[in-house]
Amino acid sequence: MSSPLNFDTSIFQLPFFGAEIEEFSAEGPDEYGDYTVSLKISIENQTKNDWSSLELCAVVLNDAGQQIGESNSKEEGIASGDSSELELSIWRVAGALLNGDRQKYQALVKVMATSPKERELGSYSVPLEAYEITSLPGLEIENQLLVIGGSIWRAEPDSEGDINIYAKLSVQNISNNRMPRVQFVANVSKDSEELFDAGSTEELKLGDIQVIGGYGYSNVNDLKNAIVDCKLIYSSLAAEGSASITGIEMHTTEQEIKGEKRKLSWPKSDEGVDEEELDAFENGGHEFFIAVEKSQRIRANVVYEEVDGDYVGVYFGYEGGGVSSDGFFCLDSKFRGLVAKDETELPAKYLDKLYELQGVRSHFSDWEENDDGSQVSDFGKKYLKNANTVTYDNIWQYQSDGFVEQVLHALSNEWSLITTWPMPNESVNEEELGSIKDSKVDIPINLKEMNMSSKLVFKLVVEDGGKEVFSKPLSYETVASITSSYEDAEESKDFFALVAKHPASTVRENVAYKDKISEEILSLLMTDKSIPVLRNLVRTEAFKENASAADIERLIHLDVEIAQNIAGDIDSYQQADASKLCAIILSMEDPSILASLAGNYSTPKKVLKELVNHSDPYVASEAKKRLED
Amino acid sequence: MAKLEFRLVVVEDGKEVLSDLLSCELLSTIANYYPDKASSERFFKYASLHPSAEVRQQVAYKDKIDEDSCRVLIEDNSAAVLKNLLRNSVFREIATLEIIEKIMKRDPELAVAVAQDVEAFKAVDIQNLADVIASNSDPFVVLALAQNRRAPKKVLRDLSMHEDPLISESARENLK
Numbered sequence: 001m002s003s004p005l006n007f008d009t010s011i012f013q014l015p016f017f018g019a020e021i022e023e024f025s026a027e028g029p030d031e032y033g034d035y036t037v038s039l040k041i042s043i044e045n046q047t048k049n050d051w052s053s054l055e056l057c058a059v060v061l062n063d064a065g066q067q068i069g070e071s072n073s074k075e076e077g078i079a080s081g082d083s084s085e086l087e088l089s090i091w092r093v094a095g096a097l098l099n100g101d102r103q104k105y106q107a108l109v110k111v112m113a114t115s116p117k118e119r120e121l122g123s124y125s126v127p128l129e130a131y132e133i134t135s136l137p138g139l140e141i142e143n144q145l146l147v148i149g150g151s152i153w154r155a156e157p158d159s160e161g162d163i164n165i166y167a168k169l170s171v172q173n174i175s176n177n178r179m180p181r182v183q184f185v186a187n188v189s190k191d192s193e194e195l196f197d198a199g200s201t202e203e204l205k206l207g208d209i210q211v212i213g214g215y216g217y218s219n220v221n222d223l224k225n226a227i228v229d230c231k232l233i234y235s236s237l238a239a240e241g242s243a244s245i246t247g248i249e250m251h252t253t254e255q256e257i258k259g260e261k262r263k264l265s266w267p268k269s270d271e272g273v274d275e276e277e278l279d280a281f282e283n284g285g286h287e288f289f290i291a292v293e294k295s296q297r298i299r300a301n302v303v304y305e306e307v308d309g310d311y312v313g314v315y316f317g318y319e320g321g322g323v324s325s326d327g328f329f330c331l332d333s334k335f336r337g338l339v340a341k342d343e344t345e346l347p348a349k350y351l352d353k354l355y356e357l358q359g360v361r362s363h364f365s366d367w368e369e370n371d372d373g374s375q376v377s378d379f380g381k382k383y384l385k386n387a388n389t390v391t392y393d394n395i396w397q398y399q400s401d402g403f404v405e406q407v408l409h410a411l412s413n414e415w416s417l418i419t420t421w422p423m424p425n426e427s428v429n430e431e432e433l434g435s436i437k438d439s440k441v442d443i444p445i446n447l448k449e450m451n452m453s454s455k456l457v458f459k460l461v462v463e464d465g466g467k468e469v470f471s472k473p474l475s476y477e478t479v480a481s482i483t484s485s486y487e488d489a490e491e492s493k494d495f496f497a498l499v500a501k502h503p504a505s506t507v508r509e510n511v512a513y514k515d516k517i518s519e520e521i522l523s524l525l526m527t528d529k530s531i532p533v534l535r536n537l538v539r540t541e542a543f544k545e546n547a548s549a550a551d552i553e554r555l556i557h558l559d560v561e562i563a564q565n566i567a568g569d570i571d572s573y574q575q576a577d578a579s580k581l582c583a584i585i586l587s588m589e590d591p592s593i594l595a596s597l598a599g600n601y602s603t604p605k606k607v608l609k610e611l612v613n614h615s616d617p618y619v620a621s622e623a624k625k626r627l628e629d
Numbered sequence: 630m631a632k633l634e635f636r637l638v639v640v641e642d643g644k645e646v647l648s649d650l651l652s653c654e655l656l657s658t659i660a661n662y663y664p665d666k667a668s669s670e671r672f673f674k675y676a677s678l679h680p681s682a683e684v685r686q687q688v689a690y691k692d693k694i695d696e697d698s699c700r701v702l703i704e705d706n707s708a709a710v711l712k713n714l715l716r717n718s719v720f721r722e723i724a725t726l727e728i729i730e731k732i733m734k735r736d737p738e739l740a741v742a743v744a745q746d747v748e749a750f751k752a753v754d755i756q757n758l759a760d761v762i763a764s765n766s767d768p769f770v771v772l773a774l775a776q777n778r779r780a781p782k783k784v785l786r787d788l789s790m791h792e793d794p795l796i797s798e799s800a801r802e803n804l805k
Binding site for chain 1: 632633635637639646651654655658659661663664672783804
């Protein structure tokens with residue numbers, strides 16, 4: 001659909017100049033699911049006049065020609081014959097508004113250029129007496145500005161002997177255009193030495209009348225025989241230009257992928273919250289556990305049902321680094337079994353039940369507040385009022401009457417989420433609970449760490465002359481930062497081996513991008529349950545040198561971004577046949593993966609020739625470009 | 630105090646499996662991420678004695694250092710440490726005019742930082758401090774004061790007559 005907006009026409013009859021939008025891209029999402037749209041615009045001043053300023057209006061239109069974002073800005077002017085490149089950002093464009101056909105998205109920009117003009121208004125003596133007024137005469141300037149009148153006067157000296165000098169001018173815009181800048185200059189000087197400027201600057205819209213001016217001060221001696229030089233400097237619209245571009249380039253961060261996945265697998269509950277719903281929920285045959293942070297973020301939420309002696313369920317929780325995660329499980333009567341991100345890895349007979357429980361679990365998430373479901377819903381808060389446990393770090397918990405705690409224990413062994421809450425059977429006593437509710441407990445730095453794993457503790461120790469004077473466990477965040485800064489060298493292997501076992505995925509993410517990890521660490525990380533860990537891992541030298549074809553194929557099918565990375569670096573995996581990897585990727589449906597393969601300079605010509613005929617125009621054009629290169 | 634050593638120790642199943650001396654870079658990272666709260670005072674105290682200025686810089690930034698650590702850092706020979714210290718809330722509570730003057734003499738950049746925050750030092754009379762800054766021989770230091778909207782009016786009036794045109798203009802603008 002063509003755009004109803006058109007910036008080409010003008011009511012001002014001004015000279016038109018060329019502008020070009022060189023880049024039109026969106027980056028995001030941020031934690032609220034919003035994107036920042038960026039425009040790079042080049043403008044050349046081909047007129048004979050210098051421009052003192054530029055005013056820009058940019059709008060973004062979706063594939064239906066509807067406006068979804070806008071920006072107004074003022075920029076510095078451009079001298080005659082010069083050119084300039086400007087960058088405009090349009091903030092907080094909702095991700096949902098960018099889901100259309102991105103090749104049809106449009107950006108339009110209108111640019112108004114202004115040129116400065118000056119008019120001397122004469123020189124006047126500074127009045128000799130307080131409140132003796134010197135009048136400024138009326139004047140019409142080129143059918144643009146009407147000076148109605150003005151005055152200059154002095155006040156009484158203040159306690160320190162300083163005297164304020166006031167200068168005011170009444171001005172009306174009588175032109176056909178808005179005047180972005182009208183400056184009344186009232187320079188007070190003595191013997192050619194400037195003392196101060198008592199003037200000021202205003203914007204005058206069409207027909208506006210305004211009093212422009214201000215005051216300055218000096219001492220009585222300086223003001224003796226001083227004069228005021230007055231002039232008006234005004235800028236008027238001098239030229240206009242416009243530009244447009246079609247097709248937005250998306251720079252998508254990891255959050256969107258997670259968000260989109262969740263939207264597919266975690267349908268939003270449209271039902272309201274009432275007591276009947278709560279009752280029905282209680283008697284639904286399932287059991288549940290929920291832990292919520294003070295910030296209303298869900299730390300953990302598990303819903304299961306006992307089916308034929310098995311515990312079949314779904315879980316959701318905070319993984320660290322701003323990311324929440326979800327998954328499925330099926331445990332036998334001894335609480336052994338499968339915990340998986342992909343429900344199809346679980347027995348097929350339970351699939352319907354898993355989807356049903358997913359719907360149950362979604363009641364606890366506020367999908368309006370955050371589309372990844374990480375914030376607790378009003379429904380969930382009803383249970384939190386009766387929370388039976390609160391942890392040291394102020395996480396409220398509730399579990400249904402029949403909830404079997406061993407399920408949680410079994411999950412925490414398999415689950416990569418940050419399980420910083422004590423298990424229900426480790427809950428604090430009433431006395432502790434009271435003091436925690438009063439928030440008077442100073443949380444020890446080691447608490448998160450202590451709960452994260454009972455097996456592995458990272459400590460900071462200070463020794464003074466060989467004697468230990470300080471020892472405290474480090475939080476997972478600090479260990480993650482240390483890992484990131486740790487030298488990527490052979491000597492670091494021992495440390496890397498330990499952090500690779502750290503229960504916090506953010507820590508493992510940081511070791512997963514080190515090139516100098518041993519084959520043993522590589523094997524461990526290749527089975528990691530965290531997708532971000534695996535995404536980092538596939539980029540490392542160690543992975544490229546040692547990963548088997550089977551491992552690579554498994555990871556290609558695990559995650560789109562991993563598949564994109566591998567497709568974009570197809571000839572780097574030394575233990576795999578590149579042509580076989582190409583065949584696997586060619587069999588995938590997601591065009592973004594094929595686009596990575598088509599954009600790869602190392603992709604075999606035969607594969608590129610096949611991709612040239614792909615139905616997705618972007619994949620085809622990438623392949624064509626590579627063939628032409 | 631004898632020689633301090635900072636170590637990263639990893640304990641697995643109750644058994645120490647790694648004990649590495651921390652490089653100054655890693656300790657700086659730890660200090661940076663260490664929570665700025667009262668219970669961290671002891672760590673900040675030791676870190677303020679670390680030979681690396683990079684580490685001490687991170688400590689100087691923390692508001693929850695104790696007064697002793699703050700006094701140790703006041704004597705620091707690194708301008709970067711002192712610059713962070715000027716923003717420290719403990720320092721701003723206890724710094725006397727003598728201490729601030731001494732820091733200003735160390736480096737013009739530090740003097741500029743003081744001039745930009747002339748009102749922040751609670752143990753010092755703002756007028757006295759502003760007078761000291763206004764008499765600084767470096768015009769950039771004086772300019773920072775002339776541009777400070779919270780500078781005393783009396784000093785700004787004096788500066789509006791300053792021989793350096795940018796300083797006088799800034800002071801006049803500031804007085805409007």
